[in-house]
Amino acid sequence: MNYISIRQASEIWGISSRRVQVLCTEGRIPGVTRLGKSWAIPSHAKKPADARIKSGKYITTD
Template identity: 55%
Template sequence: MEYLTTAELAKIWNISPRRIGVLCTEGRIEGAIKKGKMWLIPSVAQKPADARFRKDGC
């Protein structure tokens, strides 16, 4: 399995590396593992939905 760092994934998902770290800490990115101080995220991981908005539009 290929893993990406937060910086690499930040460019793909167009969000900050810090935000990706927070998502990993919250357990919202499946398969992410912490190796020392660095998060390793599977390259096939899906970007989690924004929790500020509900799916039904309210």
């Protein structure tokens, strides 16, 4: 399996490298693995959907 770095993923997906790090930490990229201090992202991985709040309203799930 081929892997790409955080920097390569950020360039492909058009988002910051810090945002890719957060997505890796949250486990939102399928197949991502941790190699020491760096992340290995599968080259076929798709950009996850943005799950941040867009409406300006917080929705409770109680």
